[in-house]
Amino acid sequence: MDDDKGCCSTQLIDQDGNFNVLGIEEFMKKVKLAECGLSYAVVSIMGPQSSGKSTLLNHLFGTNFIEMDAFKGRSQTTKGIWLARSVGIEPCTLVMDLEGTDGRERGEMDDTTFEKKSALFALAVSDVVLINMWCHDIGREQAANKPLLKTVFQVMMRLFSPRKTTLMFVIRDKTKTPFEILEPILRQDIQKIWDSIPKPQAHKETPLSEFFNVEVVALSSYEEKEEQFKEQVASLRQRFFHSIAPGGLAGDRRAVVPASGFSFSAQQIWKIIKENKDLDLPKHKVMVATVRCQEIANEKFGSFTENKEWCQLDEAARCGPVPGFGKKLSLILERCLSEYDVEALYFDEGVRSAKRKTLEEKLLQHVQPAFLSILDHLCSGTFDKFKEEFDKALHGGEGFSAATRSCTESFMSLFDEGCADSVIQQVNWDTCKIRDKLLHDIKGHVALVRAAKLSELISRYEAKLNEALRGPVDALLDGAGDDTWPAIRELLQREIQLAISKLSDDLSTFDTDEQTRDKLLARLEDFARGVVESKAREEAGRVLIRMKDRFTTLFAYDSDSMPRVWTGKEDIKAIKKLARSASLKLLSVMAALRLDDEDDDIENTLSLALGEGTSSPTSSSMAISEQLASNTWEKVSLSKTLLTPMQCKSLWRQFKAETDYTVTQAIAAQEANKRNNNWLPPPWAIVAMLVLGFNEFMTLLRNPLYIVVLFVAFLITKALWVQFDIPNEFRRGTLPGLISLSSKFVPAIMNLLKRLTEAGEIAVAGGDAHKNPSPAAKSYQVGAETESDLSSASSSQVTSVENGSDYSD
Numbered sequence: 020m021d022d023d024k025g026c027c028s029t030q031l032i033d034q035d036g037n038f039n040v041l042g043i044e045e046f047m048k049k050v051k052l053a054e055c056g057l058s059y060a061v062v063s064i065m066g067p068q069s070s071g072k073s074t075l076l077n078h079l080f081g082t083n084f085i086e087m088d089a090f091k092g093r094s095q096t097t098k099g100i101w102l103a104r105s106v107g108i109e110p111c112t113l114v115m116d117l118e119g120t121d122g123r124e125r126g127e128m129d130d131t132t133f134e135k136k137s138a139l140f141a142l143a144v145s146d147v148v149l150i151n152m153w154c155h156d157i158g159r160e161q162a163a164n165k166p167l168l169k170t171v172f173q174v175m176m177r178l179f180s181p182r183k184t185t186l187m188f189v190i191r192d193k194t195k196t197p198f199e200i201l202e203p204i205l206r207q208d209i210q211k212i213w214d215s216i217p218k219p220q221a222h223k224e225t226p227l228s229e230f231f232n233v234e235v236v237a238l239s240s241y242e243e244k245e246e247q248f249k250e251q252v253a254s255l256r257q258r259f260f261h262s263i264a265p266g267g268l269a270g271d272r273r274a275v276v277p278a279s280g281f282s283f284s285a286q287q288i289w290k291i292i293k294e295n296k297d298l299d300l301p302k303h304k305v306m307v308a309t310v311r312c313q314e315i316a317n318e319k320f321g322s323f324t325e326n327k328e329w330c331q332l333d334e335a336a337r338c339g340p341v342p343g344f345g346k347k348l349s350l351i352l353e354r355c356l357s358e359y360d361v362e363a364l365y366f367d368e369g370v371r372s373a374k375r376k377t378l379e380e381k382l383l384q385h386v387q388p389a390f391l392s393i394l395d396h397l398c399s400g401t402f403d404k405f406k407e408e409f410d411k412a413l414h415g416g417e418g419f420s421a422a423t424r425s426c427t428e429s430f431m432s433l434f435d436e437g438c439a440d441s442v443i444q445q446v447n448w449d450t451c452k453i454r455d456k457l458l459h460d461i462k463g464h465v466a467l468v469r470a471a472k473l474s475e476l477i478s479r480y481e482a483k484l485n486e487a488l489r490g491p492v493d494a495l496l497d498g499a500g501d502d503t504w505p506a507i508r509e510l511l512q513r514e515i516q517l518a519i520s521k522l523s524d525d526l527s528t529f530d531t532d533e534q535t536r537d538k539l540l541a542r543l544e545d546f547a548r549g550v551v552e553s554k555a556r557e558e559a560g561r562v563l564i565r566m567k568d569r570f571t572t573l574f575a576y577d578s579d580s581m582p583r584v585w586t587g588k589e590d591i592k593a594i595k596k597l598a599r600s601a602s603l604k605l606l607s608v609m610a611a612l613r614l615d616d617e618d619d620d621i622e623n624t625l626s627l628a629l630g631e632g633t634s635s636p637t638s639s640s641m642a643i644s645e646q647l648a649s650n651t652w653e654k655v656s657l658s659k660t661l662l663t664p665m666q667c668k669s670l671w672r673q674f675k676a677e678t679d680y681t682v683t684q685a686i687a688a689q690e691a692n693k694r695n696n697n698w699l700p701p702p703w704a705i706v707a708m709l710v711l712g713f714n715e716f717m718t719l720l721r722n723p724l725y726i727v728v729l730f731v732a733f734l735i736t737k738a739l740w741v742q743f744d745i746p747n748e749f750r751r752g753t754l755p756g757l758i759s760l761s762s763k764f765v766p767a768i769m770n771l772l773k774r775l776t777e778a779g780e781i782a783v784a785g786g787d788a789h790k791n792p793s794p795a796a797k798s799y800q801v802g803a804e805t806e807s808d809l810s811s812a813s814s815s816q817v818t819s820v821e822n823g824s825d826y827s828d
């Protein structure tokens with residue numbers, strides 16, 4: 020393909036009509052045709068076989084087409100269509116050498132067919148068509164190129180070409196006939212042929228000049244006048260310099276396909292020609308532009324996806340935010356698109372722009388996930404930072420609403436800055452959605468924190484209320500009386516007011532709406548009422564114990580809180596009545612929840628039905644008793660009922676049963692006390708004793724010795740009395756007292772005698788009057804011992820009284 024001079028050529032279409040795709044691709048790369056844009060021209064040559072076409076082209080353009088060896092005779096050398104680049108001509112000029120047209124070596128039909136096809140191809144592709152002809156054929160009816168011209172004109176009609184092709188007739192082997200004479204004859208011949216060919220209706224009157232610029236040049240014989248030939252060719256060569264300039268041989272650029280699309284365009288044209296279809300060049304140009312622009316776009320897209328810078332950016336975007344992402348990506352995209360613009364510059368503008376748009380869309384679609392990833396990172400990062408900062412602000416003591424406002428504003432603007440840094444200039448991607456998401460997340464978090472804080476706050480208030488209410492309510496219920504519930508109501512109202520006013524102040528820093536605020540305040544109020552209610556219910560559950568406590572307090576203790584000693588003077592019945600009515604009062608207080616100031620007749624009902632002194636059943640008391648068999652109180656709703664009438668009745672019954680024993684015990688204790696304290700015989704016995712014992716009394720008065728004896732007897736009796744603790748022994752009854760005394764009597768006498776003996780021995784051993792006390796002295800000692808026993812006996816009596824109090828307790 021290459022020659023020494025740097026020219027290269029390739030067979031574009033072989034003699035069988037096959038297009039050499041690989042060959043032309045390689046050729047294009049070698050001559051760097053794609054870089055030429057529209058600055059290139061295509062020249063082809065047609066003419067009879069062995070008419071020196073290749074020789075002319077090689078001299079004219081410095082190509083290396085195979086020439087026939089003059090010494091071997093005139094046989095076909097050029098087969099099919101060959102393509103070469105001219106040497107030393109600017110702009111780049113492609114030269115096509117076509118197979119000769121005389122058909123000496125092909126069958127008539129084949130020849131004609133290939134001739135026609137190659138002629139059509141040459142006309143479709145070329146800016147300048149050289150028609151090689153022998154000088155001696157001018158004006159001849161049987162000229163060799165006459166059928167060729169006819170073919171050229173006929174196929175021209177099928178091209179729908181919007182441009183004028185230059186037809187340059189090269190007269191070879193010019194004779195001595197002056198050129199000025201030859202040219203008009205030739206033009207006449209051409210006109211005749213043009214007129215003779217059948218034309219479609221639209222071109223019936225169209226002159227030849229509308230389709231072609233006809234040029235005529237004459238050259239001397241190469242074989243005979245080589246020098247002149249070369250000079251003439253050199254001058255002709257000059258006309259091919261800057262041929263694409265306006266007015267040049269290839270000045271009409273309207274149908275030119277950009278150089279990078281030449282291969283494809285030629286391929287497609289040949290395909291259409293081979294299929295014998297009509298060749299619409301304008302449409303073909305659009306088609307070529309479409310395919311080529313698509314190819315360029317694909318290539319640019321491919322190189323973008325492999326672009327190192329982009330790959331790094333994409334990877335970084337998936338891992339986290341990338342500073343300057345938008346700028347960097349815009350630059351890479353811009354570079355890619357401008358490369359496309361440069362390469363597709365010369366293709367049809369409509370197609371080019373459409374394909375550019377498609378490429379841009381494809382590129383943007385490709386980079387969008389990275390952008391979205393950046394936004395996601397930005398959104399989540401901003402949200403995390405917001406949470407952290409918000410938390411810090413709240414812990415730092417900043418008010419909730421102030422912290423919310425300042426943190427939201429600053430982090431949303433931080434996000435906006437990040438967005439601005441990430442957006443690319445090629446497209447205005449909507450970041451509102453992700454912004455809205457961030458705002459939504461922030462609001463959601465604020466709402467959560469607010470809810471938690473409010474819950475914490477409310478819990479704190481509830482704990483305070485609980486503390487402030489439970490104890491006092493307990494105390495108030497403990498002393499249940501007429502003013503218990505008013506006092507509880509007052510306490511409740513006071514605490515609620517206090518808590519609500521403080522909570523209202525606290526809520527003002529949370530930016531809560533009116534509805535939420537009211538709800539929270541109502542919740543707090545309900546809670547306070549709930550505390551009281553639960554306490555009251557709890558106490559109602561223990562009412563029986565409380566009633567018994569109250570009863571015991573009033574029954575077993577006096578007004579000075581001293582334990583009662585049932586001496587016999589107390590009116591147990593009255594005390595019991597008082598204690599029970601106080602317990603009944605407690606029951607009536609505990610029977611219902613009276614947080615709202617509403618009247619009820621529970622107390623009245625209970626005292627009428629259960630109170631002391633309601634023994635005689637009247638019609639009204641019967642009705643009240645019936646009411647106690649119910650589950651509800653009149654005027655009291657079920658929700659406010661702590662103890663139902665039936666429960667009250669049952670509780671009262673239980674209470675009475677359990678306290679009756681205490682009363683019985685008290686009565687027994689009182690009876691016993693009475694018995695113990697009454698030692699005098701009955702009055703009749705005293706009178707009888709006085710009457711019957713009058714004589715003995717008188718005798719005693721008359722004889723003082725009896726008195727002494729009686730006195731001693733009294734002392735002994737008294738000593739025995741104390742010694743045996745007679746009152747105590749008889750407290751448990753006469754018979755047990757006698758049995759107990761009988762068991763103690765003998766040991767006590769023995770003990771007494773033993774002591775007397777010991778005292779006598781001491782007196783005998785002493786021998787003197789001082790040391791031997793008289794019986795009177797002994798009796799004194801015994802008396803002393805007796806006194807000490809007496810004091811111990813009296814202390815034991817006190818203990819026995821105290822024991823009696825404890826019991827009565």
Ligand SMILES: Nc1nc2c(ncn2[C@@H]2O[C@H](COP(=O)(O)OP(=O)(O)OP(=O)(O)O)[C@@H](O)[C@H]2O)c(=O)[nH]1
Pocket residue numbers: 067068069070071072073074075085086087088089090094095096097098118119120191192239240241242243
């Ligand atoms: N008489 C004459 N012969 C020429 C001229 N130029 C070339 N020849 C001779 O014509 C013969 C054919 O030359 P080519 O250049 O191969 O002709 P061709 O038209 O390319 O031949 P094909 O490719 O086979 O159609 C050669 O022997 C040339 O020496 C010329 O100007 N006049």
